[in-house]
Amino acid sequence: MRRLVGLWERWLEVLRRREPGEALALFRIITGLSLLLNLLPAIRLGLVRVLWMDVSSGGYRGLDGAGSWLVRALGGPTPEVVGGLVAATLAAGLLVMIGLGGRWPALVAGQGMLAISMINNDAKGSYDALLCDSLWILFLAGGTATLSLDCRRRCGRWWAPSSVAAWPRYLAILQIAAVYGSTGLHKVSAFWTPMGGYSALYYILQQPTWHRWEMSALAWVFPLTQAATAVTWCWEVFWPLLPLQMILRAKAGAPGRLRLLLTRWDLRWPFLGFGVAMHVSIFALMEVGPFSWITLAYYPCLLRSAELRAIGRRLRGWRSGRSVAVA
Amino acid sequence: MVAGVDVSAESGDVAAAAPPRRARWAEQLLGIFVLYHAAAVVMMSIPDPGAGMVRSAWRDPTVQHEFRVWAATLSSVGAGEVTPAALEERLWAFAVGFVGWRSAIVRPFDLYGDVVGVRQPWRMFVAPHRFPTLLVVELEEAGVWRPIYVDRSAEFTWREGQFSHDRMRAAIFRYGWPRYRRSYEQLAGWIAGQAAVDFPAATRARVLMIKRRTPTPEEVRAGKRPREERQQAIVLTLDELEARRR
Numbered sequence: 001m002r003r004l005v006g007l008w009e010r011w012l013e014v015l016r017r018r019e020p021g022e023a024l025a026l027f028r029i030i031t032g033l034s035l036l037l038n039l040l041p042a043i044r045l046g047l048v049r050v051l052w053m054d055v056s057s058g059g060y061r062g063l064d065g066a067g068s069w070l071v072r073a074l075g076g077p078t079p080e081v082v083g084g085l086v087a088a089t090l091a092a093g094l095l096v097m098i099g100l101g102g103r104w105p106a107l108v109a110g111q112g113m114l115a116i117s118m119i120n121n122d123a124k125g126s127y128d129a130l131l132c133d134s135l136w137i138l139f140l141a142g143g144t145a146t147l148s149l150d151c152r153r154r155c156g157r158w159w160a161p162s163s164v165a166a167w168p169r170y171l172a173i174l175q176i177a178a179v180y181g182s183t184g185l186h187k188v189s190a191f192w193t194p195m196g197g198y199s200a201l202y203y204i205l206q207q208p209t210w211h212r213w214e215m216s217a218l219a220w221v222f223p224l225t226q227a228a229t230a231v232t233w234c235w236e237v238f239w240p241l242l243p244l245q246m247i248l249r250a251k252a253g254a255p256g257r258l259r260l261l262l263t264r265w266d267l268r269w270p271f272l273g274f275g276v277a278m279h280v281s282i283f284a285l286m287e288v289g290p291f292s293w294i295t296l297a298y299y300p301c302l303l304r305s306a307e308l309r310a311i312g313r314r315l316r317g318w319r320s321g322r323s324v325a326v327a
Numbered sequence: 328m329v330a331g332v333d334v335s336a337e338s339g340d341v342a343a344a345a346p347p348r349r350a351r352w353a354e355q356l357l358g359i360f361v362l363y364h365a366a367a368v369v370m371m372s373i374p375d376p377g378a379g380m381v382r383s384a385w386r387d388p389t390v391q392h393e394f395r396v397w398a399a400t401l402s403s404v405g406a407g408e409v410t411p412a413a414l415e416e417r418l419w420a421f422a423v424g425f426v427g428w429r430s431a432i433v434r435p436f437d438l439y440g441d442v443v444g445v446r447q448p449w450r451m452f453v454a455p456h457r458f459p460t461l462l463v464v465e466l467e468e469a470g471v472w473r474p475i476y477v478d479r480s481a482e483f484t485w486r487e488g489q490f491s492h493d494r495m496r497a498a499i500f501r502y503g504w505p506r507y508r509r510s511y512e513q514l515a516g517w518i519a520g521q522a523a524v525d526f527p528a529a530t531r532a533r534v535l536m537i538k539r540r541t542p543t544p545e546e547v548r549a550g551k552r553p554r555e556e557r558q559q560a561i562v563l564t565l566d567e568l569e570a571r572r573r
Contacts, residue, residue, distance in 0.1 A: 008358070011358055011362070012354055012355070012358050015354070015357055015358055015361060016354075041492060042492060042494060045488050045489050045492055046489065047489060047492055047494065047495065050489065050495075050517070051494055051495070051498075055513060055516075055517070059517075060513055060514050060516075060517035060518075061510050061513040061514065061517070062513060068441070068444070069441065069442060110443075110444055111444070113444070114444035120498075122497070122498040122501050122502075122507065122510055123494040123495065123497055123498040124494070124497070125493065125494070125497055126448060126449060126450075126451050129444070129446055129447070129448050132443075132444035132445065133368075133444070133445050133447075135444075136443055136444060136445055140364075167361055171361070171364065171365065171368075174365055174368055174369075175368055178368050178369060178372040178447055178449070179372075179447075179449050181372065182372035182373070182374060182447060182449035183449040183450070183451045183452075185374045186374045186449060186450045186451070186453050187452065187453055187454070188374075188453065188454075189393055189453060189454030189455065190393055190396040190397055190400070191454060191455050192454075195396055195397070195400045196396055199455075199544075200452070200454070200455050202455075202544065203455030203456075203457060203541050204452055204455045206455075206459075206541040206542075207455065207456055207459045207541070208459055208461050208478050208479045209456075209459060209478075209496050209497075209499065209500040210496070211479075213479075214479065216542070216547045218544075219542075219544035219545075219547035219548050220544075220548065222544040287491070287493050287496065288493060289493035289494070
């Protein structure tokens with residue numbers, strides 16, 4: 001019993017941790033932007049009515065009884081309800097991105113996105129679910145302590161050295177580990193394994209539903225797609241081990257040869273590097289909506305504030321170096 | 328703390344803003360809530376066969392091909408003579424049991440997942456579809472049929488923007504499977520309705536899917552193209568749609 005109480009106290013100690021808010025702020029900004037990228041193309045193409053309204057209101061399918069608890073409570077996906085939800089979600093997404101209004105816009109945007117995406121289950125993607133996860137974490141976190149309009153109004157500048165609770169960022173790390181680990185474990189097809197010749201990515205990139213253009217040319221670089229298949233599968237399946245390694249590395253000086261071996265290298269950089277390359281490739285080659293951006297929003301959460309600032313300095317240096325070179 | 332590790336607190340570069348002191352009970356509640364949320368995320372991430380648990384979908388050539396590959400592999404590694412049919416039966420029984428077990432595990436988180444929207448449906452690119460479908464829309468004008476839209480075509484691009492949007496693509500991808508027949512028919516009805524407006528001279532619309540096995544790399548290099556099959560054709564009379572609209 002005493003041991004349990006001790007564990008509980010240590011858990012509460014973890015929840016009391018504070019840290020600078022840049023990682024969470026970047027997570028918030030990219031998530032807000034991703035929400036806009038999720039909704040605006042559908043609005044521009046006139047798909048709000050087609051996808052999310054009943055056939056009696058100009059939609060393509062019957063949607064009787066569809067939608068989240070909110071849509072049902074509002075009386076179903078009528079034009080007024082859907083229009084209102086889209087407008088409110090879009091406005092809340094903008095507030096999330098610029099960081100105005102504290103945590104509440106994230107709740108409105110999350111519930112709005114959940115409501116809209118659940119109306120037509122045939123036309124939703126995993127990115128809708130991940131976006132809702134992100135917005136729920138942002139509601140719990142707040143996330144407007146710095147790099148936000150709230151910060152500007154409060155301190156007169158965009159950046160402030162205020163501290164935020166660390167646990168929402170830990171939840172973000174858990175969430176992205178769950179996404180990658182779970183999607184890796186779902187990939188039970190032989191094509192992801194040596195039995196299918198590691199040919200999954202080759203065949204997926206031939207699918208007209210997802211590819212940006214006809215990609216039969218990949219047949220001439222088939223071994224490259226095989227290598228990418230093998231690495232992608234391993235990277236996804238082993239992703240949940242990354243947070244565990246981070247926890248082990250945080251306990252520096254703890255004894256044990258195995259621990260020493262497991263914590264010798266900082267695996268975040270290869271994992272993040274491959275992840276960025278993979279998501280940029282997905283964006284370049286496939287049309288899967290804003291999934292890549294919603295996922296990449298989680299990446300700053302894996303870095304410490306000092307590391308994010310160092311990256312920012314390097315980017316600024318690179319930009320000014322380029323301007324000097326151009327001049 | 329080891330440099331580069333980010334799961335511990337950083338205090339060195341935080342100036343003022345002392346952490347807000349929470350009441351003890353609020354801290355305890357937060358502790359319980361965060362644990363519950365973390366458990367929900369982990370449990371709901373357990374792979375879910377979900378939409379794949381439709382026996383008719385298992386008869387699709389893509390799925391049958393999987394059974395053949397796995398059966399051959401199992402036979403070759405000394406698991407006895409495993410036939411694709413026997414493997415399918417065993418897997419079905421296992422999957423039914425697994426789905427039941429998973430449902431029981433995630434039940435305490437169902438309401439939370441539904442209301443807050445933290446369900447974890449990460450069933451992405453589980454397997455390449457070896458026999459994908461392409462949506463085709465054709466019109467009859469003066470007794471002659473002509474295509475107006477073909478998926479991924481540069482030539483037949485009627486309402487291409489709408490059909491190419493990732494949400495529409497997701498729906499069209501699903502409608503290549505027999506279990507979505509009802510929704511596919513509704514989509515065909517909507518397409519015909521739009522065609523009646525955009526092409527007043529047309530008399531009928533035909534919505535169909537072209538199904539084609541994806542060529543292997545060897546076939547592509549040899550210039551071979553697998554045979555296409557036109558299926559799921561639905562023909563609608565545009566006059567009727569127009570009249571219904573009026």
